[in-house]
Amino acid sequence: MPAVAVSRSDLLSGLRRRDPELLAKIVKEHARPLFRASRGMGFGRDEAEDLVQEVFLTFLETLDRFEGRSATRTWLFGILHHKARERRRAQYRESQKDPIDEVIESRFDSRGNWVRPPVDLQRLIESRELREAIKDCMGGLPAPQREVFVMRDMQDLETEEVCKILGVTRTNMFVLVSRARGRLRECLEKKEIAKPK
Amino acid sequence: MISCRDVTKLITSDQVLYENWLKRLEVKVHLLMCRHCSRVVRQVESLRKSARELWEVSDQPDPGDGDELESRVLHKLLKK
Incomplete structure:
Protein backbone atom coordinates (compact mmCIF):
# COMPACT_ATOMS: atom_id res chain seq x y z
CA MET A 1 0.00 0.00 0.00
CA PRO A 2 1.46 3.41 -0.90
CA ALA A 3 2.63 5.55 2.02
CA VAL A 4 0.28 8.41 2.83
CA ALA A 5 1.92 11.72 3.68
CA VAL A 6 0.89 13.03 7.09
CA SER A 7 1.21 16.70 8.02
CA ARG A 8 3.21 17.55 11.12
CA SER A 9 0.17 18.81 13.05
CA ASP A 10 -1.85 15.69 12.15
CA LEU A 11 1.10 13.56 13.18
CA LEU A 12 1.42 15.30 16.54
CA SER A 13 -2.26 15.23 17.38
CA GLY A 14 -2.47 11.61 16.25
CA LEU A 15 0.46 10.60 18.42
CA ARG A 16 -0.97 12.47 21.42
CA ARG A 17 -4.10 10.35 21.26
CA ARG A 18 -1.92 7.26 20.62
CA ASP A 19 -3.39 6.61 17.17
CA PRO A 20 -2.30 2.99 16.50
CA GLU A 21 -1.74 3.60 12.77
CA LEU A 22 0.51 6.60 13.34
CA LEU A 23 2.40 4.85 16.11
CA ALA A 24 2.95 1.90 13.78
CA LYS A 25 4.19 4.26 11.05
CA ILE A 26 6.73 5.95 13.35
CA VAL A 27 7.90 2.63 14.81
CA LYS A 28 8.24 1.04 11.36
CA GLU A 29 10.26 3.97 10.09
CA HIS A 30 12.63 4.39 13.01
CA ALA A 31 12.74 1.29 15.25
CA ARG A 32 15.24 -0.64 13.19
CA PRO A 33 17.74 2.22 12.63
CA LEU A 34 17.57 3.01 16.36
CA PHE A 35 18.13 -0.65 17.21
CA ARG A 36 21.08 -0.89 14.83
CA ALA A 37 22.57 2.32 16.20
CA SER A 38 22.23 0.97 19.76
CA ARG A 39 23.95 -2.26 18.72
CA GLY A 40 26.63 -0.20 16.96
CA MET A 41 27.19 1.68 20.24
CA GLY A 42 28.04 -1.66 21.83
CA PHE A 43 24.80 -2.55 23.60
CA GLY A 44 23.69 -6.19 23.63
CA ARG A 45 20.56 -7.30 21.78
CA ASP A 46 18.20 -7.16 24.79
CA GLU A 47 19.59 -3.91 26.10
CA ALA A 48 19.36 -2.36 22.63
CA GLU A 49 15.70 -3.34 22.39
CA ASP A 50 15.04 -1.86 25.85
CA LEU A 51 16.70 1.34 24.73
CA VAL A 52 14.54 1.56 21.61
CA GLN A 53 11.49 1.03 23.76
CA GLU A 54 12.55 3.81 26.14
CA VAL A 55 13.26 6.13 23.23
CA PHE A 56 9.72 5.79 21.86
CA LEU A 57 8.15 6.18 25.30
CA THR A 58 10.18 9.32 25.98
CA PHE A 59 9.32 10.58 22.50
CA LEU A 60 5.61 10.29 23.28
CA GLU A 61 6.08 11.93 26.66
CA THR A 62 7.99 14.87 25.20
CA LEU A 63 5.82 15.58 22.16
CA ASP A 64 5.08 19.10 23.38
CA ARG A 65 8.75 20.01 23.39
CA PHE A 66 9.33 18.28 20.04
CA GLU A 67 6.75 20.35 18.19
CA GLY A 68 8.27 22.14 15.22
CA ARG A 69 11.81 22.05 16.50
CA SER A 70 13.58 19.39 14.48
CA ALA A 71 13.15 16.38 12.24
CA THR A 72 11.63 13.30 13.89
CA ARG A 73 14.79 11.30 13.24
CA THR A 74 17.03 13.93 14.87
CA TRP A 75 14.72 14.10 17.89
CA LEU A 76 14.61 10.31 18.28
CA PHE A 77 18.37 9.90 17.94
CA GLY A 78 18.86 12.74 20.43
CA ILE A 79 16.75 10.80 22.94
CA LEU A 80 18.71 7.63 22.15
CA HIS A 81 21.96 9.42 22.85
CA HIS A 82 20.73 10.70 26.22
CA LYS A 83 19.39 7.29 27.21
CA ALA A 84 22.66 5.62 26.22
CA ARG A 85 24.58 8.20 28.25
CA GLU A 86 22.36 7.62 31.29
CA ARG A 87 23.05 3.91 31.04
CA ARG A 88 26.76 4.30 30.79
CA ARG A 89 27.13 7.35 33.03
CA ALA A 90 29.90 8.31 30.64
CA GLN A 91 31.35 11.75 30.15
CA TYR A 92 30.43 12.74 26.63
CA ARG A 93 32.38 15.97 26.65
CA GLU A 94 35.60 14.86 25.07
CA SER A 95 38.45 15.22 27.54
CA GLN A 96 41.45 17.42 26.81
CA LYS A 97 43.78 14.41 26.86
CA ASP A 98 43.37 11.12 25.05
CA MET B 1 53.41 25.95 3.91
CA ILE B 2 50.88 23.61 5.48
CA SER B 3 52.41 20.55 7.18
CA CYS B 4 51.49 16.89 6.80
CA ARG B 5 50.33 16.90 10.44
CA ASP B 6 47.92 19.78 9.77
CA VAL B 7 46.60 18.24 6.55
CA THR B 8 46.00 14.92 8.31
CA LYS B 9 44.18 16.67 11.14
CA LEU B 10 41.98 18.67 8.76
CA ILE B 11 41.07 15.57 6.76
CA THR B 12 40.47 13.08 9.54
CA SER B 13 38.33 15.53 11.56
CA ASP B 14 36.20 16.67 8.56
CA GLN B 15 37.29 20.20 9.46
CA VAL B 16 38.54 20.68 5.90
CA LEU B 17 34.89 20.80 4.76
CA TYR B 18 34.38 23.98 6.80
CA GLU B 19 37.56 25.81 5.86
CA ASN B 20 37.65 28.75 3.43
CA TRP B 21 38.50 28.21 -0.23
CA LEU B 22 42.11 29.32 0.22
CA LYS B 23 42.79 26.73 2.92
CA ARG B 24 41.01 24.03 0.91
CA LEU B 25 43.15 24.93 -2.10
CA GLU B 26 46.27 24.72 0.07
CA VAL B 27 45.22 21.23 1.19
CA LYS B 28 44.49 20.15 -2.39
CA VAL B 29 47.89 21.34 -3.63
CA HIS B 30 49.59 19.57 -0.72
CA LEU B 31 47.76 16.35 -1.57
CA LEU B 32 48.94 16.55 -5.18
CA MET B 33 52.51 16.56 -3.95
CA CYS B 34 52.35 14.26 -0.91
CA ARG B 35 51.64 10.55 -1.39
CA HIS B 36 51.52 9.89 2.34
CA CYS B 37 48.78 12.41 3.00
CA SER B 38 46.94 11.17 -0.11
CA ARG B 39 47.06 7.75 1.51
CA VAL B 40 45.34 9.19 4.60
CA VAL B 41 42.57 10.44 2.30
CA ARG B 42 42.22 6.96 0.79
CA GLN B 43 42.20 5.38 4.26
CA VAL B 44 39.37 7.65 5.41
CA GLU B 45 37.43 7.05 2.17
CA SER B 46 37.81 3.26 2.52
CA LEU B 47 36.85 3.45 6.18
CA ARG B 48 33.67 5.43 5.42
CA LYS B 49 32.74 3.24 2.43
CA SER B 50 33.12 0.01 4.39
CA ALA B 51 31.38 1.50 7.43
CA ARG B 52 28.36 2.39 5.27
CA GLU B 53 28.37 -1.12 3.79
CA LEU B 54 28.50 -2.52 7.31
CA TRP B 55 25.45 -0.42 8.16
CA GLU B 56 23.61 -1.63 5.03
CA VAL B 57 24.45 -5.27 5.73
CA SER B 58 23.20 -4.92 9.28
CA ASP B 59 19.88 -3.80 7.78
CA GLN B 60 19.21 -7.42 6.88
CA PRO B 61 16.88 -8.58 9.62
CA ASP B 62 18.46 -11.09 11.95
CA PRO B 63 16.12 -13.17 14.03
CA GLY B 64 14.54 -10.75 16.45
CA ASP B 65 15.75 -7.60 14.69
CA GLY B 66 13.10 -7.12 12.05
CA ASP B 67 9.32 -7.07 12.05
CA GLU B 68 9.27 -8.89 15.38
CA LEU B 69 11.18 -6.05 17.00
CA GLU B 70 8.75 -3.51 15.58
CA SER B 71 5.75 -5.56 16.75
CA ARG B 72 7.14 -5.87 20.26
CA VAL B 73 7.91 -2.15 20.49
CA LEU B 74 4.49 -1.20 19.15
CA HIS B 75 2.73 -3.65 21.44
CA LYS B 76 4.37 -2.10 24.52
CA LEU B 77 3.65 1.44 23.35
CA LEU B 78 -0.03 0.70 22.84
CA LYS B 79 -0.26 -0.82 26.31
CA LYS B 80 0.98 2.43 27.93
Missing part, protein backbone atom coordinates in the same frame (compact mmCIF):
# COMPACT_ATOMS: atom_id res chain seq x y z
CA PRO A 99 46.24 8.61 24.61
CA ILE A 100 45.47 8.36 20.87
CA ASP A 101 46.58 12.00 20.46
CA GLU A 102 50.12 11.04 21.48
CA VAL A 103 50.11 8.02 19.18
CA ILE A 104 49.11 10.19 16.23
CA GLU A 105 51.52 12.95 17.22
CA SER A 106 54.40 10.44 17.37
CA ARG A 107 53.98 9.78 13.66
CA PHE A 108 55.25 13.28 12.82
CA ASP A 109 58.50 15.14 13.52
CA SER A 110 58.65 18.56 15.17
CA ARG A 111 58.04 20.27 11.81
CA GLY A 112 54.93 18.20 11.14
CA ASN A 113 56.45 15.88 8.51
CA TRP A 114 55.77 12.15 8.52
CA VAL A 115 58.23 9.93 10.37
CA ARG A 116 55.90 6.92 10.36
CA PRO A 117 53.78 7.30 7.20
CA PRO A 118 50.32 5.73 6.88
CA VAL A 119 50.11 2.13 5.72
CA ASP A 120 48.25 1.24 2.53
CA LEU A 121 45.25 -0.91 3.48
CA GLN A 122 45.35 -2.62 0.10
CA ARG A 123 45.48 -6.23 1.30
CA LEU A 124 42.54 -5.78 3.66
CA ILE A 125 40.54 -4.11 0.89
CA GLU A 126 41.41 -6.70 -1.75
CA SER A 127 40.64 -9.63 0.53
CA ARG A 128 37.28 -8.02 1.38
CA GLU A 129 38.16 -8.25 5.05
CA LEU A 130 38.00 -4.54 5.74
CA ARG A 131 34.40 -4.57 6.94
CA GLU A 132 35.03 -7.32 9.46
CA ALA A 133 38.26 -5.63 10.54
CA ILE A 134 36.39 -2.35 11.16
CA LYS A 135 33.76 -4.20 13.18
CA ASP A 136 36.50 -5.74 15.27
CA CYS A 137 38.41 -2.46 15.72
CA MET A 138 35.24 -0.59 16.74
CA GLY A 139 35.36 -2.57 19.99
CA GLY A 140 38.39 -0.49 20.99
CA LEU A 141 36.63 2.87 20.67
CA PRO A 142 35.53 4.74 23.80
CA ALA A 143 31.72 5.10 23.89
CA PRO A 144 31.41 8.72 22.69
CA GLN A 145 33.83 8.16 19.79
CA ARG A 146 32.06 4.97 18.84
CA GLU A 147 28.74 6.76 18.84
CA VAL A 148 30.05 9.54 16.62
CA PHE A 149 31.56 7.00 14.24
CA VAL A 150 28.24 5.13 13.96
CA MET A 151 26.35 8.33 13.15
CA ARG A 152 28.86 10.11 10.96
CA ASP A 153 30.52 7.28 9.03
CA MET A 154 28.11 4.35 9.22
CA GLN A 155 24.80 6.21 9.01
CA ASP A 156 26.34 9.01 6.94
CA LEU A 157 24.58 11.74 8.93
CA GLU A 158 25.66 15.33 8.30
CA THR A 159 28.01 16.90 10.84
CA GLU A 160 25.37 19.46 11.86
CA GLU A 161 22.81 16.76 12.58
CA VAL A 162 25.24 14.74 14.70
CA CYS A 163 26.14 17.90 16.66
CA LYS A 164 22.45 18.53 17.30
CA ILE A 165 21.81 14.94 18.40
CA LEU A 166 24.81 14.83 20.74
CA GLY A 167 24.50 18.43 21.90
CA VAL A 168 28.16 19.16 21.16
CA THR A 169 29.83 22.01 19.31
CA ARG A 170 31.29 21.53 15.86
CA THR A 171 34.80 21.86 17.32
CA ASN A 172 34.08 19.11 19.87
CA MET A 173 32.71 17.00 17.04
CA PHE A 174 35.92 17.46 15.00
CA VAL A 175 37.93 16.15 17.96
CA LEU A 176 35.63 13.14 18.45
CA VAL A 177 35.64 12.21 14.73
CA SER A 178 39.38 12.64 14.40
CA ARG A 179 40.11 10.51 17.46
CA ALA A 180 37.65 7.80 16.40
CA ARG A 181 39.12 7.57 12.90
CA GLY A 182 42.65 7.83 14.32
CA ARG A 183 42.05 4.83 16.59
CA LEU A 184 40.46 2.84 13.78
CA ARG A 185 43.26 3.70 11.33
CA GLU A 186 45.90 2.60 13.84
CA CYS A 187 44.03 -0.65 14.50
CA LEU A 188 43.47 -1.37 10.79
CA GLU A 189 47.10 -0.68 9.94
CA LYS A 190 48.18 -3.26 12.54
CA LYS A 191 45.85 -5.81 10.95
CA GLU A 192 47.14 -4.93 7.47
CA ILE A 193 50.77 -5.36 8.56
CA ALA A 194 49.98 -8.66 10.33
CA LYS A 195 48.23 -10.05 7.26
CA PRO A 196 50.39 -12.54 5.36
CA LYS A 197 51.44 -11.42 1.87
Whole structure:
Protein backbone atom coordinates (compact mmCIF):
# COMPACT_ATOMS: atom_id res chain seq x y z
CA MET A 1 0.00 0.00 0.00
CA PRO A 2 1.46 3.41 -0.90
CA ALA A 3 2.63 5.55 2.02
CA VAL A 4 0.28 8.41 2.83
CA ALA A 5 1.92 11.72 3.68
CA VAL A 6 0.89 13.03 7.09
CA SER A 7 1.21 16.70 8.02
CA ARG A 8 3.21 17.55 11.12
CA SER A 9 0.17 18.81 13.05
CA ASP A 10 -1.85 15.69 12.15
CA LEU A 11 1.10 13.56 13.18
CA LEU A 12 1.42 15.30 16.54
CA SER A 13 -2.26 15.23 17.38
CA GLY A 14 -2.47 11.61 16.25
CA LEU A 15 0.46 10.60 18.42
CA ARG A 16 -0.97 12.47 21.42
CA ARG A 17 -4.10 10.35 21.26
CA ARG A 18 -1.92 7.26 20.62
CA ASP A 19 -3.39 6.61 17.17
CA PRO A 20 -2.30 2.99 16.50
CA GLU A 21 -1.74 3.60 12.77
CA LEU A 22 0.51 6.60 13.34
CA LEU A 23 2.40 4.85 16.11
CA ALA A 24 2.95 1.90 13.78
CA LYS A 25 4.19 4.26 11.05
CA ILE A 26 6.73 5.95 13.35
CA VAL A 27 7.90 2.63 14.81
CA LYS A 28 8.24 1.04 11.36
CA GLU A 29 10.26 3.97 10.09
CA HIS A 30 12.63 4.39 13.01
CA ALA A 31 12.74 1.29 15.25
CA ARG A 32 15.24 -0.64 13.19
CA PRO A 33 17.74 2.22 12.63
CA LEU A 34 17.57 3.01 16.36
CA PHE A 35 18.13 -0.65 17.21
CA ARG A 36 21.08 -0.89 14.83
CA ALA A 37 22.57 2.32 16.20
CA SER A 38 22.23 0.97 19.76
CA ARG A 39 23.95 -2.26 18.72
CA GLY A 40 26.63 -0.20 16.96
CA MET A 41 27.19 1.68 20.24
CA GLY A 42 28.04 -1.66 21.83
CA PHE A 43 24.80 -2.55 23.60
CA GLY A 44 23.69 -6.19 23.63
CA ARG A 45 20.56 -7.30 21.78
CA ASP A 46 18.20 -7.16 24.79
CA GLU A 47 19.59 -3.91 26.10
CA ALA A 48 19.36 -2.36 22.63
CA GLU A 49 15.70 -3.34 22.39
CA ASP A 50 15.04 -1.86 25.85
CA LEU A 51 16.70 1.34 24.73
CA VAL A 52 14.54 1.56 21.61
CA GLN A 53 11.49 1.03 23.76
CA GLU A 54 12.55 3.81 26.14
CA VAL A 55 13.26 6.13 23.23
CA PHE A 56 9.72 5.79 21.86
CA LEU A 57 8.15 6.18 25.30
CA THR A 58 10.18 9.32 25.98
CA PHE A 59 9.32 10.58 22.50
CA LEU A 60 5.61 10.29 23.28
CA GLU A 61 6.08 11.93 26.66
CA THR A 62 7.99 14.87 25.20
CA LEU A 63 5.82 15.58 22.16
CA ASP A 64 5.08 19.10 23.38
CA ARG A 65 8.75 20.01 23.39
CA PHE A 66 9.33 18.28 20.04
CA GLU A 67 6.75 20.35 18.19
CA GLY A 68 8.27 22.14 15.22
CA ARG A 69 11.81 22.05 16.50
CA SER A 70 13.58 19.39 14.48
CA ALA A 71 13.15 16.38 12.24
CA THR A 72 11.63 13.30 13.89
CA ARG A 73 14.79 11.30 13.24
CA THR A 74 17.03 13.93 14.87
CA TRP A 75 14.72 14.10 17.89
CA LEU A 76 14.61 10.31 18.28
CA PHE A 77 18.37 9.90 17.94
CA GLY A 78 18.86 12.74 20.43
CA ILE A 79 16.75 10.80 22.94
CA LEU A 80 18.71 7.63 22.15
CA HIS A 81 21.96 9.42 22.85
CA HIS A 82 20.73 10.70 26.22
CA LYS A 83 19.39 7.29 27.21
CA ALA A 84 22.66 5.62 26.22
CA ARG A 85 24.58 8.20 28.25
CA GLU A 86 22.36 7.62 31.29
CA ARG A 87 23.05 3.91 31.04
CA ARG A 88 26.76 4.30 30.79
CA ARG A 89 27.13 7.35 33.03
CA ALA A 90 29.90 8.31 30.64
CA GLN A 91 31.35 11.75 30.15
CA TYR A 92 30.43 12.74 26.63
CA ARG A 93 32.38 15.97 26.65
CA GLU A 94 35.60 14.86 25.07
CA SER A 95 38.45 15.22 27.54
CA GLN A 96 41.45 17.42 26.81
CA LYS A 97 43.78 14.41 26.86
CA ASP A 98 43.37 11.12 25.05
CA PRO A 99 46.24 8.61 24.61
CA ILE A 100 45.47 8.36 20.87
CA ASP A 101 46.58 12.00 20.46
CA GLU A 102 50.12 11.04 21.48
CA VAL A 103 50.11 8.02 19.18
CA ILE A 104 49.11 10.19 16.23
CA GLU A 105 51.52 12.95 17.22
CA SER A 106 54.40 10.44 17.37
CA ARG A 107 53.98 9.78 13.66
CA PHE A 108 55.25 13.28 12.82
CA ASP A 109 58.50 15.14 13.52
CA SER A 110 58.65 18.56 15.17
CA ARG A 111 58.04 20.27 11.81
CA GLY A 112 54.93 18.20 11.14
CA ASN A 113 56.45 15.88 8.51
CA TRP A 114 55.77 12.15 8.52
CA VAL A 115 58.23 9.93 10.37
CA ARG A 116 55.90 6.92 10.36
CA PRO A 117 53.78 7.30 7.20
CA PRO A 118 50.32 5.73 6.88
CA VAL A 119 50.11 2.13 5.72
CA ASP A 120 48.25 1.24 2.53
CA LEU A 121 45.25 -0.91 3.48
CA GLN A 122 45.35 -2.62 0.10
CA ARG A 123 45.48 -6.23 1.30
CA LEU A 124 42.54 -5.78 3.66
CA ILE A 125 40.54 -4.11 0.89
CA GLU A 126 41.41 -6.70 -1.75
CA SER A 127 40.64 -9.63 0.53
CA ARG A 128 37.28 -8.02 1.38
CA GLU A 129 38.16 -8.25 5.05
CA LEU A 130 38.00 -4.54 5.74
CA ARG A 131 34.40 -4.57 6.94
CA GLU A 132 35.03 -7.32 9.46
CA ALA A 133 38.26 -5.63 10.54
CA ILE A 134 36.39 -2.35 11.16
CA LYS A 135 33.76 -4.20 13.18
CA ASP A 136 36.50 -5.74 15.27
CA CYS A 137 38.41 -2.46 15.72
CA MET A 138 35.24 -0.59 16.74
CA GLY A 139 35.36 -2.57 19.99
CA GLY A 140 38.39 -0.49 20.99
CA LEU A 141 36.63 2.87 20.67
CA PRO A 142 35.53 4.74 23.80
CA ALA A 143 31.72 5.10 23.89
CA PRO A 144 31.41 8.72 22.69
CA GLN A 145 33.83 8.16 19.79
CA ARG A 146 32.06 4.97 18.84
CA GLU A 147 28.74 6.76 18.84
CA VAL A 148 30.05 9.54 16.62
CA PHE A 149 31.56 7.00 14.24
CA VAL A 150 28.24 5.13 13.96
CA MET A 151 26.35 8.33 13.15
CA ARG A 152 28.86 10.11 10.96
CA ASP A 153 30.52 7.28 9.03
CA MET A 154 28.11 4.35 9.22
CA GLN A 155 24.80 6.21 9.01
CA ASP A 156 26.34 9.01 6.94
CA LEU A 157 24.58 11.74 8.93
CA GLU A 158 25.66 15.33 8.30
CA THR A 159 28.01 16.90 10.84
CA GLU A 160 25.37 19.46 11.86
CA GLU A 161 22.81 16.76 12.58
CA VAL A 162 25.24 14.74 14.70
CA CYS A 163 26.14 17.90 16.66
CA LYS A 164 22.45 18.53 17.30
CA ILE A 165 21.81 14.94 18.40
CA LEU A 166 24.81 14.83 20.74
CA GLY A 167 24.50 18.43 21.90
CA VAL A 168 28.16 19.16 21.16
CA THR A 169 29.83 22.01 19.31
CA ARG A 170 31.29 21.53 15.86
CA THR A 171 34.80 21.86 17.32
CA ASN A 172 34.08 19.11 19.87
CA MET A 173 32.71 17.00 17.04
CA PHE A 174 35.92 17.46 15.00
CA VAL A 175 37.93 16.15 17.96
CA LEU A 176 35.63 13.14 18.45
CA VAL A 177 35.64 12.21 14.73
CA SER A 178 39.38 12.64 14.40
CA ARG A 179 40.11 10.51 17.46
CA ALA A 180 37.65 7.80 16.40
CA ARG A 181 39.12 7.57 12.90
CA GLY A 182 42.65 7.83 14.32
CA ARG A 183 42.05 4.83 16.59
CA LEU A 184 40.46 2.84 13.78
CA ARG A 185 43.26 3.70 11.33
CA GLU A 186 45.90 2.60 13.84
CA CYS A 187 44.03 -0.65 14.50
CA LEU A 188 43.47 -1.37 10.79
CA GLU A 189 47.10 -0.68 9.94
CA LYS A 190 48.18 -3.26 12.54
CA LYS A 191 45.85 -5.81 10.95
CA GLU A 192 47.14 -4.93 7.47
CA ILE A 193 50.77 -5.36 8.56
CA ALA A 194 49.98 -8.66 10.33
CA LYS A 195 48.23 -10.05 7.26
CA PRO A 196 50.39 -12.54 5.36
CA LYS A 197 51.44 -11.42 1.87
CA MET B 1 53.41 25.95 3.91
CA ILE B 2 50.88 23.61 5.48
CA SER B 3 52.41 20.55 7.18
CA CYS B 4 51.49 16.89 6.80
CA ARG B 5 50.33 16.90 10.44
CA ASP B 6 47.92 19.78 9.77
CA VAL B 7 46.60 18.24 6.55
CA THR B 8 46.00 14.92 8.31
CA LYS B 9 44.18 16.67 11.14
CA LEU B 10 41.98 18.67 8.76
CA ILE B 11 41.07 15.57 6.76
CA THR B 12 40.47 13.08 9.54
CA SER B 13 38.33 15.53 11.56
CA ASP B 14 36.20 16.67 8.56
CA GLN B 15 37.29 20.20 9.46
CA VAL B 16 38.54 20.68 5.90
CA LEU B 17 34.89 20.80 4.76
CA TYR B 18 34.38 23.98 6.80
CA GLU B 19 37.56 25.81 5.86
CA ASN B 20 37.65 28.75 3.43
CA TRP B 21 38.50 28.21 -0.23
CA LEU B 22 42.11 29.32 0.22
CA LYS B 23 42.79 26.73 2.92
CA ARG B 24 41.01 24.03 0.91
CA LEU B 25 43.15 24.93 -2.10
CA GLU B 26 46.27 24.72 0.07
CA VAL B 27 45.22 21.23 1.19
CA LYS B 28 44.49 20.15 -2.39
CA VAL B 29 47.89 21.34 -3.63
CA HIS B 30 49.59 19.57 -0.72
CA LEU B 31 47.76 16.35 -1.57
CA LEU B 32 48.94 16.55 -5.18
CA MET B 33 52.51 16.56 -3.95
CA CYS B 34 52.35 14.26 -0.91
CA ARG B 35 51.64 10.55 -1.39
CA HIS B 36 51.52 9.89 2.34
CA CYS B 37 48.78 12.41 3.00
CA SER B 38 46.94 11.17 -0.11
CA ARG B 39 47.06 7.75 1.51
CA VAL B 40 45.34 9.19 4.60
CA VAL B 41 42.57 10.44 2.30
CA ARG B 42 42.22 6.96 0.79
CA GLN B 43 42.20 5.38 4.26
CA VAL B 44 39.37 7.65 5.41
CA GLU B 45 37.43 7.05 2.17
CA SER B 46 37.81 3.26 2.52
CA LEU B 47 36.85 3.45 6.18
CA ARG B 48 33.67 5.43 5.42
CA LYS B 49 32.74 3.24 2.43
CA SER B 50 33.12 0.01 4.39
CA ALA B 51 31.38 1.50 7.43
CA ARG B 52 28.36 2.39 5.27
CA GLU B 53 28.37 -1.12 3.79
CA LEU B 54 28.50 -2.52 7.31
CA TRP B 55 25.45 -0.42 8.16
CA GLU B 56 23.61 -1.63 5.03
CA VAL B 57 24.45 -5.27 5.73
CA SER B 58 23.20 -4.92 9.28
CA ASP B 59 19.88 -3.80 7.78
CA GLN B 60 19.21 -7.42 6.88
CA PRO B 61 16.88 -8.58 9.62
CA ASP B 62 18.46 -11.09 11.95
CA PRO B 63 16.12 -13.17 14.03
CA GLY B 64 14.54 -10.75 16.45
CA ASP B 65 15.75 -7.60 14.69
CA GLY B 66 13.10 -7.12 12.05
CA ASP B 67 9.32 -7.07 12.05
CA GLU B 68 9.27 -8.89 15.38
CA LEU B 69 11.18 -6.05 17.00
CA GLU B 70 8.75 -3.51 15.58
CA SER B 71 5.75 -5.56 16.75
CA ARG B 72 7.14 -5.87 20.26
CA VAL B 73 7.91 -2.15 20.49
CA LEU B 74 4.49 -1.20 19.15
CA HIS B 75 2.73 -3.65 21.44
CA LYS B 76 4.37 -2.10 24.52
CA LEU B 77 3.65 1.44 23.35
CA LEU B 78 -0.03 0.70 22.84
CA LYS B 79 -0.26 -0.82 26.31
CA LYS B 80 0.98 2.43 27.93
